[in-house]
Amino acid sequence: MIYFIIPIIVLIIAITIIFMFRRKHIQQVGRLEQEKLQIQHKPILEEMTKVKQLNMTGETEENFERWRNEWTEVMDIHMPKIDSLLFDVEDLVDRFRFGKATEVEKGIQEKILFCDKKMNDILQELNELVGSEEKNRIEMEKLKEQHRAARKTILAHQHSFGMTANPLEKELEAFNPKFDEFDELTDNGNYLLAREIVISLSAKGDRLFEIIHETPSLLAELQNKIPAALRELRNGMKEMEEQSYYLQHLELTDHLDAIESELEELQSKMAELQIESVQQGTSEINDRIDSYYDALENEVTAKHYVDDNHGEIAAKLVEITALTKETSDEAAFVQQSYRLNEQEAQIPQQSLKKLSAIDKRFEMLAGRIEEKVSANSSLQEELQQISEELMQIADEQDSFANRMKNLRIDENNVRTKLEELSRKLQHTDRMLQKGNIPGIPDEMEARLEEADEQIYIVTQSLQEVPLNMSLVDTYLESAEKAVIDVTGKVEELLDNVMLIEWIIQYGNRYRASNPEMHERLLDAEESFRQFRYAKALEEAATAVEEVEPGAMKRIQELVKEHV
Structure with missing residues (x-):
């Protein structure tokens, strides 16, 4: 059975592949057919009908004939050829010649692209021609209306244009031959050439009409406003000089003379219609005039x-x-x-x-x-x-x-502070003497003597004449530090002595039952009698804490309550 099944499977696969290729080519033929129809349906004839409504002479007639010939060539020659090739592809597909069908499809695609480009070019040129005619007509009507309005403005307001009236008239007259040329080209169907004239005249007109609009105000600046400002400045200078103002450093007379010369040059440029240069020059002159007004006002102020x-x-x-x-x-x-x-x-x-x-x-x-x-x-x-x-x-x-006033105050403050330090040191010494301790350690005696010496140095420095308060302040700072330090040490020593006594009293309960505890407390008592209070505190606290952990905390609380 296997010898029958395998060929059947191969045959089924081959048939499937063949039908897949055939379907692909049929779809390609359909797509090419659709593209061909789109080319045929392009509105060439409708656009040509619009062109026929124009003057069919000259350039328009020549272009129309060319476009019609190219369209006829596409429709009568290339389209039938494409139809024939499409039939050939269908025949090749029916005969399963897929490779050859692919080559023919590529050829059809190239022809379709060629025809599509040709038709698009015709449509573009047709639209350009028809659009040019409409744009030309609208823009030229607007331009002629602006031209008429400009001429009326100059004729009605000759005095406002002064020396620019004749040059502007000549510029406007130069438009007339171009108007005639435009009409002639339009009558002869040369719409694209007429379009170039419209573009050229529009650019020239924009500049000229702007000049006509700006000229009266510029002339008013040059002939009236600026000269009036110059006269006002000269009169103001004269009045101020009569009031004894000194103005020679401003050199305003020279500056104003220079501006008057510049005004003559700017009026010459106006006659040549150099409006941009005149506008810039006028703006600069006005700025300078403003600065001169500011200078005079500054002198008054x-x-x-x-x-x-x-x-x-x-x-x-x-x-x-x-x-x-x-x-x-x-x-x-x-x-x-x-x-x-x-x-x-x-x-x-x-x-x-x-x-x-x-x-x-x-x-x-x-x-x-x-x-x-x-x-x-x-x-x-x-x-x-x-x-x-x-x-x-x-x-x-x-x-x-x-x-200087503070020097006396500082001296009094130092003396007051010194008295406070002396009293504090005396109190500390009395507190130590009354502390019911076996004796005073040498280190503590040295600290007390050091503090007393520092106080003595401050006292002596206050006796100097003249008094150096900076040095006195330095000595006072050292004395204050020494007194504060010794006071703290004495308080610490007395607290330790009290704590030692409480610890030994607390530890006495263990002496009878714990010989080692007894010996260690004896060592602490010996250190206490030798004025070695820090060592005595350490020995007694360690002994009690070992026998009864936490005892030191309870003893410290008892001491605090007692105090």
Whole structure:
């Protein structure tokens, strides 16, 4: 049976493959047929009908004939050829010649692509022609209307255009031949060439109509507004000079003369219709005129400042000079009692030197104000600088005066603090003496002596004349640290002594039953009698804790309750 089954299976597979290839090619033929129909249905004839409504002469007629021939070639030659090839493919597929069918399908695809491109090119050119005609007509009508409106504007407002009227008229007249040429090309069916004229005239018209719109306002700037501003500036300068304002440093006359020359050049450019250059020049001139107004206004403001503040600053100079001399005398007196560092001691004399220099500057400034030969802005700047320097010196003197006042306060504070430290050290010593302890360790005696020595050093430093408070503060800091340290150590020692006594009392309950405990407590008592309190505490605490773990915590709580 196996010899029959295998061939049957192979035959079934072969038939399946054949039908699969056949189905694939049938689908490909259907797709190619659909693409061919899409090409045939392109609206070429409809678009050609639109072209027939145009003037069928010249360029339009030539293009129409070419498009019709190309369309006829595609429809009458290439399409039948494609139909024939499609029948051939179907025949080859029926005869199972799939390889050959594939080659023919590729050829059909190439022809379809060729025809599709040809038809698309025709449609594009047709749309371009029809669209050009419509765009030309709409845009040219708008352009002619703008042209008529521009001519009417110039004729109705000749005075507003001045020297630009004739050049603008010539520019507008140059449009007429182009209008005639456009009409002629349109009448002859040369719509694409006419399109080029429309584009060219539109660009030129946009610029020219903008010039016509801007020219009246620009001329008004050049001929009226700017000259009026220049006259106003000259009159203002004259009035200010009559009021004794010094303005030579501004050189405004030269600047205004230069602007008048520039105005003549800009008007010449206006006659040549160089609008962009004139606009830029006018804007720059207006900016400069604004800056000249600002300069004159600044001089007026500066004069008010000088008039209002000159006397006040003079009085301030006298006041601060007197204050600085008083501070200098006070510093000399204070230095008899207190020592100042070199930098501090020089402050009054340095300030007096600065004030002397400022006084000379102020005298020169007063002369310039009286002579009225200097710009008020310059005088204002100098006055402001002198005022700032005076305020800085005044601040330095206030700070220095406060420093001297604080020296006496600091001395009193040191003496008060020193008395507190002495009392605290005496209290600590009495507390130690009354502590009911076998004796005072040598280390503790040394600490007490050290604290007492530091207090003595502070006391001696307060006897020096002149008094060096910086050094006194340093000594005081050392004394305070020593007293605080010894006080803490004494309190710690007394607490330890009390704790030792409680531990030994607590441990006595174990002496009879625990000989080792007895011996260790004896060692602790011996260390206690030798003033070795830290060692005694360690020995007693260790012995009790070993016999009764946790005992130290209970003993400390008992001591705390007792205290």
